[in-house]
Amino acid sequence: MGKYAANKATEPGLPEDPMSVPANIGHALALLGKKVFDFVFPEEEGCVLCGRVTDLRHAEEIFAALICHGCLSRIPFVQAPICQVCGRPLRGRRGDVGLPEHSKAGVDISLTQDMTPDTSLRMSQRQVEGVRIDTPGASGPTEVSDKVVCRDCDIEGRFFLRARAVGTYDGALKEIIREFKFYGRRDLAEGLGVLMAREAYREKSMRTCDIIVPVPLHPLRLAERGYNQAELLAKEVGACLGIRVQDSVERTVGPGEQNKVGRQLRRELVRGAFYVPYPAKVAGKRVLLVDDVITTGNTANESARILLRAGAAEVYVITAAISPFEQEWRMH
Numbered sequence: 001m002g003k004y005a006a007n008k009a010t011e012p013g014l015p016e017d018p019m020s021v022p023a024n025i026g027h028a029l030a031l032l033g034k035k036v037f038d039f040v041f042p043e044e045e046g047c048v049l050c051g052r053v054t055d056l057r058h059a060e061e062i063f064a065a066l067i068c069h070g071c072l073s074r075i076p077f078v079q080a081p082i083c084q085v086c087g088r089p090l091r092g093r094r095g096d097v098g099l100p101e102h103s104k105a106g107v108d109i110s111l112t113q114d115m116t117p118d119t120s121l122r123m124s125q126r127q128v129e130g131v132r133i134d135t136p137g138a139s140g141p142t143e144v145s146d147k148v149v150c151r152d153c154d155i156e157g158r159f160f161l162r163a164r165a166v167g168t169y170d171g172a173l174k175e176i177i178r179e180f181k182f183y184g185r186r187d188l189a190e191g192l193g194v195l196m197a198r199e200a201y202r203e204k205s206m207r208t209c210d211i212i213v214p215v216p217l218h219p220l221r222l223a224e225r226g227y228n229q230a231e232l233l234a235k236e237v238g239a240c241l242g243i244r245v246q247d248s249v250e251r252t253v254g255p256g257e258q259n260k261v262g263r264q265l266r267r268e269l270v271r272g273a274f275y276v277p278y279p280a281k282v283a284g285k286r287v288l289l290v291d292d293v294i295t296t297g298n299t300a301n302e303s304a305r306i307l308l309r310a311g312a313a314e315v316y317v318i319t320a321a322i323s324p325f326e327q328e329w330r331m332h
């Protein structure tokens, strides 16, 4: 606890000027103020990500959960321009035409520079203040009518209609997700879940889905970890949006061998890894698929394909994070 806190907690102020009113009235007012404060915000509550006890002046209330400004300022929220299909940030790619030769070869230098902590901090603060950056006329990604679509989505297509993520799999968000997945910190599902719900709520097509379906974990990995992180997130998102969670997809192939294999091979391994045991339960439904991280999008895509084949009407995807680079497709 406290790992993600950037600032020390500031105790809320109480009326403390006994000279201005008779002592007993001053005390009564202080007590009343405290009682009202405790009722509105019980003392034991804190930021759902770092646990720091705080109040609304230093935190934001998101679906009845408090997240402190320290945590919010450290999360690299996804910023426009993004691919309208998979939600991947396209920052730094819009200048493809004018980029120096060395940055065209592999890793996009301008994108890397965009991801320095200072920039992330500035951007997330803008996000906290609710100021959106306008999508500029993108020259790098493919534009289809007024939609901006990344190269992968444009060339390969997607079975899901739209995917969105809270932030890029980087910095504080990566730390939180790793703690959540690999170090048994199930409690972090609440903080991640409310942020995902907020993101999904911004899209009418997502907040009006009929059911929420978590991406399944392989049974062996489930036995090892004890919980499916996507399922915990799905429950939080479902509770926030008032949408029923339904475990509709199951997994057949272990993902262990997917480490360090080629992109094409990984796609082949994912293909056929999922099935829908009870198609009638998803038939005609608009599905919001939940996972922790999108890397290549292949897992989400394959889950969506299998749901559509089982009769689902539409599939959308919401995740806590998306890998910022097309090149960063490895297992996390």
Ligand SMILES: [Zn+2]
Binding pocket: 004, 005, 047, 048, 049, 050, 051, 052, 067, 068, 069, 070, 071, 072
């Ligand atoms: Zn916090």
Ligand SMILES: [Zn+2]
Binding pocket: 083, 084, 085, 086, 087, 088, 149, 150, 151, 152, 153, 154
């Ligand atoms: Zn895309």
